[in-house]
Amino acid sequence: MKRKIRIPDLGGARAYILHRPHATVQALERQLRAIGLTVVHCWPELPAEALSGDFVFFDADQGYDEQFPWKPGESPMPMIALIGTEAPGRIEWSLEAGAHAQILKPVGDGGVYSALLIAQLAFEARAQLSGEIADLRRRLDERQTVVRAVTLLAARGKSEAEAYDQLRQMAMAWRVTFEDAARRIVANHDEQRKSDDRRDLG
Amino acid sequence: MKKRIELGLLYSRSGSYSLISEACRTGALSAIAEINSMPDLPITFAPIERDPQGNIDAYGPLCEEILRDSDARHVVGCVTSWSRKEVIPTLEKAGGTLWYAVPYEGFEASDHVVYTHACPNQHLLPLLGWAFARLGRRGFLTGSNYIWGWEMNRLARDVILSASGEVLGERYLPLGSLDVERMINEIRATRPNFILNNLIGPSQYAFLEAYHKLGQEDAHFRPETCPILSCNLTECELPAIHPDAVEGLVAAGPYFRGATGWPQAQRNFGSSHEAAAWSSVYRLAILLSGHEDAAEQSLAQLLHDAPQGSEGIDLSTHHTALPVLIAQVENGAFTVRERFDAVAGDPYLARGRNPIAPGAPRLKVVS
Numbered sequence: 001m002k003r004k005i006r007i008p009d010l011g012g013a014r015a016y017i018l019h020r021p022h023a024t025v026q027a028l029e030r031q032l033r034a035i036g037l038t039v040v041h042c043w044p045e046l047p048a049e050a051l052s053g054d055f056v057f058f059d060a061d062q063g064y065d066e067q068f069p070w071k072p073g074e075s076p077m078p079m080i081a082l083i084g085t086e087a088p089g090r091i092e093w094s095l096e097a098g099a100h101a102q103i104l105k106p107v108g109d110g111g112v113y114s115a116l117l118i119a120q121l122a123f124e125a126r127a128q129l130s131g132e133i134a135d136l137r138r139r140l141d142e143r144q145t146v147v148r149a150v151t152l153l154a155a156r157g158k159s160e161a162e163a164y165d166q167l168r169q170m171a172m173a174w175r176v177t178f179e180d181a182a183r184r185i186v187a188n189h190d191e192q193r194k195s196d197d198r199r200d201l202g
Numbered sequence: 203m204k205k206r207i208e209l210g211l212l213y214s215r216s217g218s219y220s221l222i223s224e225a226c227r228t229g230a231l232s233a234i235a236e237i238n239s240m241p242d243l244p245i246t247f248a249p250i251e252r253d254p255q256g257n258i259d260a261y262g263p264l265c266e267e268i269l270r271d272s273d274a275r276h277v278v279g280c281v282t283s284w285s286r287k288e289v290i291p292t293l294e295k296a297g298g299t300l301w302y303a304v305p306y307e308g309f310e311a312s313d314h315v316v317y318t319h320a321c322p323n324q325h326l327l328p329l330l331g332w333a334f335a336r337l338g339r340r341g342f343l344t345g346s347n348y349i350w351g352w353e354m355n356r357l358a359r360d361v362i363l364s365a366s367g368e369v370l371g372e373r374y375l376p377l378g379s380l381d382v383e384r385m386i387n388e389i390r391a392t393r394p395n396f397i398l399n400n401l402i403g404p405s406q407y408a409f410l411e412a413y414h415k416l417g418q419e420d421a422h423f424r425p426e427t428c429p430i431l432s433c434n435l436t437e438c439e440l441p442a443i444h445p446d447a448v449e450g451l452v453a454a455g456p457y458f459r460g461a462t463g464w465p466q467a468q469r470n471f472g473s474s475h476e477a478a479a480w481s482s483v484y485r486l487a488i489l490l491s492g493h494e495d496a497a498e499q500s501l502a503q504l505l506h507d508a509p510q511g512s513e514g515i516d517l518s519t520h521h522t523a524l525p526v527l528i529a530q531v532e533n534g535a536f537t538v539r540e541r542f543d544a545v546a547g548d549p550y551l552a553r554g555r556n557p558i559a560p561g562a563p564r565l566k567v568v569s
Contacts, residue, residue, distance in 0.1 A: 007360075011552025027313075030502075033518040034311030036552020109294050109313050113550070 008120055011036035013054035018046055018067060019082060020059070024107045028057060028082070031112035053077055055116060060094040060102070061085050073098040078119035082107070100126070142179035149182035152189050207490060207497050209234065209247045209483070210268035210298075212279025212289070217256015218378065218403040222475055223281045225438035226303050229471065229479030230278045237487045244491050247483070250274050258284055265289040269296040275497065276301060278482050283307065283349050290314060299501040301486065303478035305434045305455065307353035308549040311519045314501060318485070319478040320456055320524055322357055323548040323555075325433040328526045329454035330361050330398075331557035332540060333431055338395030339367025344385055344409065345400035347374045354400045354433065361557050370394045375401060380408040386416055393422055399432045399451075406435070407443045414447040425450020425530070436473035437536065451531045456524035458536040464525050464544070485513040521547025 015032050019025050020043045029039045042050070045067050050056060058067070060081040065072050073096060081099035083091065084106075094102070101119035103111050146167075153163035171181035211230055213223040234247045250272040254260035261280065268274050269292065277293075278301040280286040286302055293300055293314035300315045308321040333341070341362050345351020351374060359369050370392035373385045382405070389397060401409050413430060417423040432453045440448060456464055457474035465471075465481035490496045492509040501520070505512040514522050523544040529536035 007356075009552075009554065010550060011554065030313060030518070031311070034520075035550045036548075109290060113309065 007117065010116060013037045014040065014052075015055040015057060016040045016042060016046060016050045016053045018042055018044075018056060018058040018063070020044075020062070024082065024084075024105045027107040027109075028103070028112060031107070031110070035113055035116065037116075051076060055080065055119065057082055057103075058094075058097065058099075059084075060090050060099070061105075063093070063097065065097065068097070072096050078116075078123035080115050080119050139177075139179050142182065145186055146179060146182040149185040152185060204243070205245045205497070206248055207245050208250050208272045208274040209486070210265070210272070210274040210277030210279065211249050211251040212254065212261065212265055212268065212277050212300075213251075214256040214281065215253045219281050220256065221438050221442060222304065222436075225436070225473050225475035226278075226281065226479040229303065229476035229481075230483050232476075233480040233483035233487075237483065243487060245487060245497075247487065254285070258282075258288060261285040261288045262292050265298070265300075266292045266296065269293075269298045273497075275299060275499075276486055278303065278479060278486075280304070286310075286315065297500050301479075301482035303482050304475060307350050307357075308551070309353065311521070311549050313520075315520060316482065316485075316501065316515055317519075317521045317547060317549070318482045319474065320433075320454075320526075321521060321547050321549045322354070322433075323551060323553070324456065324524050324526055324545055325454040326354060326357060327361065327555060327557050328542055328545075329431055329433060329452070329528060330358060330365075332454075332528045333396045333452070334365060334367065334557060337427075337429070339365055340370055340395045341367065342370045342389050342392060342394040342397045343372040343400070344397060345372075345374050346402045346405055347376050348402065350402060350434070351400040355398065357551075357555070358398050361555055364555070365557060375405045375409075377405070378403065379405055382409045382412045385409065386412050389413070389423070390416060390420065394428060396428060397430045399430045399435075402434070406439075407447075410447040410451070411444050414444070414449075425452075429530070436475050438473040438475050440531075440534070445534050448531050449534070452528065452539070453530075453536065454526060454528050456527065458527055458529045458538055461525075461527060461538060485515065489513055516546065519547060519549055521549055523547065 015037045017025055017028060017039060032039050046069055048069055051069060055078050056075060057080045060083040075098045078100045079098050081094035081102040083102050083104055100122040101115045103115050149167055150160060150163045153166050154160050167181055168178060171178045174181055211227065213227040214220055234249055237243060238246045250268050252264035252268055254264055265277060268277055276299045280289060280300060280302055281304050283306050289300055290312050298314060301318060302315055303318050305320045305325055339362060343355040343358055345355050355372055362369055371388045373388060375381060399406060410430065413423065422428055429450055429452045432451060435451065435453050436455060437459050455474040457471065457477045459472065460470060465477050471477040471480060488510065489504055489508045493507055496504055499507065505515055505517055523546045525544045526542040527538050528540040529538045
């Protein structure tokens with residue numbers, strides 16, 4: 001009965017609402033305050049302090065990229081789109097802007113709490129995935145290094161499988177990743193060859 | 203000449219939870235009678251009553267009927283969370299207000315509802331804190347397959363695990379099911395320090411009786427070492443349960459029969475359900491008595507404009523501050539074991555989920 005998702009405590013969190021003054025904003029603010037958040041209103045641009053905010057609600061109807069002090073899709077906090085016009089172009093834009101959840105306008109008596117939770121969890125999941133992808137990409141880029149390291153180790157009279165195994169044990173002994181160990185071996189070898197070259201010159 | 207104000211009542215007079223709705227209804231009607239006989243108040247209430255008969259699909263339409271066919275803007279009613287959620291869209295459309303006088307699982311703060319009974323920081327958290335200090339932190343969670351059971355146990359699990367306690371089991375029964383044997387067997391096998399009972403209606407009654415039998419077979423399962431804890435059982439349901447089965451049960455609530463301090467009344471109530479419904483009507487009467495056009499105002503406007511303040515109703519959450527009493531059934535009646543100062547309702551637990559109520563004495567852990 002292990003739970004995968006932990007419901008975050010939202011008390012004391014700060015929400016920025018990027019929307020022109022409107023009844024919808026009042027209804028949104030009422031719900032946010034009841035949930036225990038503090039609310040900051042801004043329009044038409046997010047101030048730099050918003051970078052330290054916990055949530056950003058933004059207007060999907062009249063929003064544009066330059067409102068945000070970060071690149072589209074790279075917000076450092078969960079973003080929730082306030083959608084009035086369900087036009088495909090506007091939905092496309094809010095997705096590109098990085099919406100993690102949405103609320104339809106007019107905002108009524110509910111919907112904000114679930115949007116906060118869904119946005120928070122989607123944000124965390126996306127951040128975790130981005131981290132994993134970056135790591136995988138780095139390891140993919142290191143493929144050539146690994147092949148070189150294995151070849152170098154194998155050149156000392158080992159089979160390829162033995163060399164591979166040796167590299168793994170070195171990584172473990174050095175407490176570094178497999179790819180880092182490979183890079184070390186290759187760098188070591190290049191260094192040695194350079195000094196050998198210099199000796200030849202001398 | 204007093205102003206006559208129509209007031210909706212939406213309680214089921216039959217069905218599986220009618221003991222609770224009757225208690226609430228009694229509280230509301232007695233408050234109406236008191237208000238109407240108070241010479242100083244400029245208003246009287248005229249009840250406009252509808253009976254959903256325990257049928258969940260009747261709540262929305264009957265609430266709409268009250269708001270459409272009468273001048274009532276305020277409705278006292280609903281027992282289950284499900285029925286409350288059913289009427290909210292109707293209230294929103296018609297600009298009406300529901301006064302909800304039953305303990306519930308929190309995580310709601312409608313613009314159209316006033317919550318006059320306890321939410322988890324006023325019942326579950328202090329009750330767990332009490333149990334941790336006296337019994338231990340190994341709990342078994344039971345509940346009906348229904349939002350109350352699910353949410354209460356989810357929170358209890360969080361609180362128990364963050365206190366380095368252990369959840370030995372979490373079992374649910376379909377609404378109305380009497381099939382408690384599996385739960386009892388699991389409890390017998392896991393030997394917890396306490397059982398959190400979030401079963402409702404007949405399932406709860408059957409469970410209490412089966413657990414009492416278990417206690418007769420094995421002394422560990424008696425109230426002294428492993429009591430049943432409850433956040434919504436009050437005097438109003440005791441007639442449905444065998445007296446031996448409920449003896450020793452520990453419950454949290456803002457009021458138990460004979461307690462003083464809340465609500466501000468010069469008399470006793472049958473249960474906290476009755477007291478909370480009474481308090482709802484009483485607060486509303488004061489709010490409506492202070493200024494012109496009060497009866498036509500939305501809840502937000504009314505709370506904002508009332509000259510004597512919002513009657514303790516929090517402007518952002520619409521919850522109230524309530525004392526927390528921990529009471530145990532002794533010779534068929536609840537006896538208060540511990541009393542904590544009034545604590546403000548915190549439906550989203552924005553102030554954290556510490557199991558000990560503020561102002562509580564430092565408690566020694568007995569293990």
